[in-house]
Amino acid sequence: MATIYNKIVKGNPGVERFFLGNEAIVRGGLESGLDVYTFYPGTPSSEVGEIFLEIFRDVGMKWVESSINEKVAIEVAGAAYARGATVMVGMKNVGLNVASDPLLALATTRPKNSNSALVIFVADDPQQHSSAVEMDSRNYLKLFKIPALEPSNSQECLEFTKRAFKISRELKLPVVLRTVTMVSHARSNVVIGEIKRSEIADDFDLSREVNVASRLYFLELKEDQIYNRMNQALKMSESSSLNRIENEDVKNEYELGIITSGVSYSYVREALDFLELSAPILKIGFINPLPEKLIASFLKRFKQIFVVEENDPYLETQVMAIAQKNGLNLKIYGKDPFSYSKETSLLPFVGELNPTKISLALIKITHIAPKIDLNQIEGKKYKILGRKPILCPGCPHRTTGYALQKAITKIKSKTGKEIYFFQDIGCYTLLAFPPISFANVKYCMGSSIALAQGVAQTNGSLNIAIIGDGTFFHSGIPALLNGIYNKAPILVLILDNGWIGMTGQQPHPGSDTRYYKEGNFKKGINLEDFLQGTGAYVSIIRHDEGNEKEYTARLKELIYEKGLDVLEKQNLHVIVVKDECIQEYIKRHKVRVRHIDVELCNNCGLCYSQFLCPAINEKDDVAYINSSLCLGCGICEEICPNNAINREEL
Amino acid sequence: MTFDSYTIVITGLGGQGLISLLQILGNALMTNGHKVITAETHGLSQRGGRVICFLRFGNRLGAPIPMIGSTDMIIATEKSCILDVLKFAKPNKSTKLIISTDEKKIINEDYPSEKYLISVLHENSDNIYFVPATEIAENLVKNLKAANTVILGYILRFLPLKKEDLEESLKRQFSGENLDINLKALKEGHKLQ
Numbered sequence: 001m002a003t004i005y006n007k008i009v010k011g012n013p014g015v016e017r018f019f020l021g022n023e024a025i026v027r028g029g030l031e032s033g034l035d036v037y038t039f040y041p042g043t044p045s046s047e048v049g050e051i052f053l054e055i056f057r058d059v060g061m062k063w064v065e066s067s068i069n070e071k072v073a074i075e076v077a078g079a080a081y082a083r084g085a086t087v088m089v090g091m092k093n094v095g096l097n098v099a100s101d102p103l104l105a106l107a108t109t110r111p112k113n114s115n116s117a118l119v120i121f122v123a124d125d126p127q128q129h130s131s132a133v134e135m136d137s138r139n140y141l142k143l144f145k146i147p148a149l150e151p152s153n154s155q156e157c158l159e160f161t162k163r164a165f166k167i168s169r170e171l172k173l174p175v176v177l178r179t180v181t182m183v184s185h186a187r188s189n190v191v192i193g194e195i196k197r198s199e200i201a202d203d204f205d206l207s208r209e210v211n212v213a214s215r216l217y218f219l220e221l222k223e224d225q226i227y228n229r230m231n232q233a234l235k236m237s238e239s240s241s242l243n244r245i246e247n248e249d250v251k252n253e254y255e256l257g258i259i260t261s262g263v264s265y266s267y268v269r270e271a272l273d274f275l276e277l278s279a280p281i282l283k284i285g286f287i288n289p290l291p292e293k294l295i296a297s298f299l300k301r302f303k304q305i306f307v308v309e310e311n312d313p314y315l316e317t318q319v320m321a322i323a324q325k326n327g328l329n330l331k332i333y334g335k336d337p338f339s340y341s342k343e344t345s346l347l348p349f350v351g352e353l354n355p356t357k358i359s360l361a362l363i364k365i366t367h368i369a370p371k372i373d374l375n376q377i378e379g380k381k382y383k384i385l386g387r388k389p390i391l392c393p394g395c396p397h398r399t400t401g402y403a404l405q406k407a408i409t410k411i412k413s414k415t416g417k418e419i420y421f422f423q424d425i426g427c428y429t430l431l432a433f434p435p436i437s438f439a440n441v442k443y444c445m446g447s448s449i450a451l452a453q454g455v456a457q458t459n460g461s462l463n464i465a466i467i468g469d470g471t472f473f474h475s476g477i478p479a480l481l482n483g484i485y486n487k488a489p490i491l492v493l494i495l496d497n498g499w500i501g502m503t504g505q506q507p508h509p510g511s512d513t514r515y516y517k518e519g520n521f522k523k524g525i526n527l528e529d530f531l532q533g534t535g536a537y538v539s540i541i542r543h544d545e546g547n548e549k550e551y552t553a554r555l556k557e558l559i560y561e562k563g564l565d566v567l568e569k570q571n572l573h574v575i576v577v578k579d580e581c582i583q584e585y586i587k588r589h590k591v592r593v594r595h596i597d598v599e600l601c602n603n604c605g606l607c608y609s610q611f612l613c614p615a616i617n618e619k620d621d622v623a624y625i626n627s628s629l630c631l632g633c634g635i636c637e638e639i640c641p642n643n644a645i646n647r648e649e650l
Numbered sequence: 651m652t653f654d655s656y657t658i659v660i661t662g663l664g665g666q667g668l669i670s671l672l673q674i675l676g677n678a679l680m681t682n683g684h685k686v687i688t689a690e691t692h693g694l695s696q697r698g699g700r701v702i703c704f705l706r707f708g709n710r711l712g713a714p715i716p717m718i719g720s721t722d723m724i725i726a727t728e729k730s731c732i733l734d735v736l737k738f739a740k741p742n743k744s745t746k747l748i749i750s751t752d753e754k755k756i757i758n759e760d761y762p763s764e765k766y767l768i769s770v771l772h773e774n775s776d777n778i779y780f781v782p783a784t785e786i787a788e789n790l791v792k793n794l795k796a797a798n799t800v801i802l803g804y805i806l807r808f809l810p811l812k813k814e815d816l817e818e819s820l821k822r823q824f825s826g827e828n829l830d831i832n833l834k835a836l837k838e839g840h841k842l843q
Contacts, residue, residue, distance in 0.1 A: 018676050018686065019675070045677065127691075181761045182714045183714075185670070185690060186687055186688065187676060187686075187687065187688045188711055189685055189686060263713070266713035267713045270717055273653050274720070353713075354713075354717075355715065355717045356718045359717065372719045377718050378718065380737055382736060383733065383762055386729050387663065387699055387700045431841040490755070608757055628794035
């Protein structure tokens with residue numbers, strides 16, 4: 001089987017590869033002499049870090065780490081950049097919020113070492129395929145005042161990454177490389193170039209005058225950032241081949257031109273093909289600072305301009321300003337950004353674009369009659385099954401949810417108190433949805449423990465925070481210490497599955513260092529020891545200890561007992577549920593598939609309609625376990641009231 | 651240059667190996683000189699949630715998401731999933747619908763009836779092909795996980811690819827026992843009538 005190394009690193013210049021956008025970004029980094037990559041995993045950005053972690057020792061990079069959170073990732077990256085390294089840092093859109101505090105200072109610093117270059121890779125997720133919120137990170141570019149590039153496919157991911165390093169090295173500004181899900185996670189042909197060795201030197205200059213954000217130096221550096229470095233960036237943008245006009249000489253009867261960038265560009269081409277419409281397209285790759293002169297000269301040629309971009313009207317509002325400044329009177333179509341009106345906006349602020357949405361907007365502008373009736377097709381609705389995202393078969397969170405359900409029923413019937421749940425970011429978020437519905441308030445990474453305090457400090461209910469181990473390390477720790485210090489009567493459930501499960505089982509500081517390649521070089525943090533040190537009441541329960549056929553019963557009793565203590569004695573309790581992510585567990589353990597004894601099964605449905613294991617269904621009036629889905633967690637065997645579930649013999 | 655392209659929509663459930671299927675097919679097409687793009691839309695579910703993927707190839711790189719009413723082939727690796735993507739079928743009913751006979755039911759929801767399904771499919775296409783991929787995988791290949799590769803073998807007849815091209819691509823993706831299973835599944839799908 002082709003290893004990641006062979007796939008990404010090997011191959012002579014000119015060879016064609018079928019790369020994900022994210023794989024092409026890795027290759028682009030390697031072709032830029034990359035020394036350091038730091039990241040926090042988050043869909044759709046994670047593959048870049050996973051690949052670098054796998055290969056960095058073999059390709060001779062200086063350092064790669066999956067940092068504890070994005071703030072730390074960008075700080076490690078920032079100082080490596082200051083000291084002369086070629087650095088990239090990666091995260092998803094909301095990660096940039098976490099990293100934004102240090103980035104504001106970092107953006108202004110001006111390293112003195114010639115090799116210093118820093119690229120900030122940010123992957124947005126319009127349509128929030130895998131995100132709790134939808135967020136357009138381009139809005140940060142005006143705050144940070146740093147250059148940014150946006151590729152539209154895998155080949156551009158490689159090339160734009162290389163350009164970003166070149167710009168950063170030359171200007172001594174960090175450069176943002178912004179993608180979206182349909183670029184990072186799309187796969188297409190990529191012609192690879194030559195891998196470049198790192199040129200990092202061991203003597204470097206860390207002068208405080210250019211690296212310290214303080215009253216002594218900051219305003220001067222900020223002036224330099226804006227009037228010198230960003231001014232140079234603007235000149236680059238004006239003449240950059242990353243901004244180009246396609247169909248330059250084409251004319252249409254509507255005197256219509258199109259301005260777009262990123263993946264929207266590819267949708268525009270499809271929409272124009274569909275409508276058999278020709279129009280010049282200004283494709284912006286250098287998205288900050290925008291090339292004002294180029295845009296103005298483009299605008300001058302048309303009576304109507306259609307700006308096509310996903311989410312916020314980042315380009316559109318700037319195009320409007322450029323038109324005004326240049327005294328141009330033309331109609332600019334897009335989102336009608338100042339109206340906040342769905343009726344007048346041709347493209348949505350919310351959700352992903354696609355060629356169909358753009359075609360429909362173009363039809364409104366041009367009144368072209370399309371060859372097929374798109375509205376009629378969109379109107380076709382068939383009866384589909386409501387398949388919702390579900391936890392894997394064998395997922396420990398399902399077991400915890402099941403035990404928690406039983407425990408709270410018992411607490412409610414004993415005390416009559418209301419119980420509220422505060423959720424966090426992880427696979428266990430799925431417990432927030434029916435039929436379980438363990439969620440009253442949920443915001444972002446690490447917020448559950450503080451959210452629980454907000455109700456507990458003002459009301460006599462039982463407030464339960466649910467957080468995973470990865471998220472706890474990421475940003476749950478300060479909130480827990482806040483709760484302990486303020487004597488918040490809350491129950492904290494840390495669902496410790498050992499890994500950052502949702503994004504593909506990446507390790508975090510608490511992961512068992514024996515079970516991942518980089519672990520040889522790490523010192524694992526013992527979560528239990530850490531918690532004991534905080535002075536909180538801490539209970540640990542392990543799935544792999546004690547009688548496994550009594551696990552959910554033990555878990556239920558523990559939650560019941562500690563929940564009552566929170567209510568009665570107003571103590572803060574932490575329960576750590578140690579039950580490994582099934583996707584990792586099966587890598588080191590033989591899967592013992594369960595099967596139904598049809599003689600004993602009375603089809604009570606507990607396993608498939610209450611426990612809701614997706615590997616179990618009903619067939620011929622008994623429960624049926626799909627052997628290709630069962631991952632052998634064995635919880636069904638424990639909870640079956642008729643002892644009708646058996647395990648495969650080893 | 652006019653855009654001469656072929657678009658396939660693939661739908662199924664998370665955990666069925668759709669992403670591998672895209673890679674195997676895409677790699678083979680790229681090696682044969684096509685510009686290929688694949689994309690997938692799936693939520694945070696690893697297993698069981700609905701997944702819709704696109705694969706497009708031609709003389710120019712297409713967009714990751716195609717126009718509705720414009721695709722050449724739609725593959726459903728679970729039968730009822732086809733109902734969710736029919737807006738991609740061409741109104742002239744020429745789109746090929748390749749549908750696995752596999753049914754994954756959901757507790758407390760009525761699975762679409764055969765009668766309903768058939769009538770809807772005939773509304774949308776004159777080229778409907780049912781493939782008993784799961785049965786073939788279970789009975790002939792002896793491995794349920796190879797069902798998608800059976801479908802891959804089946805659709806070969808409609809694509810500008812040779813069986814050997816896909817075999818090469820499978821070799822890049824799998825090794826050892828997994829490779830043997832998938833090569834067998836490809837063969838079984840290929841010879842299916």
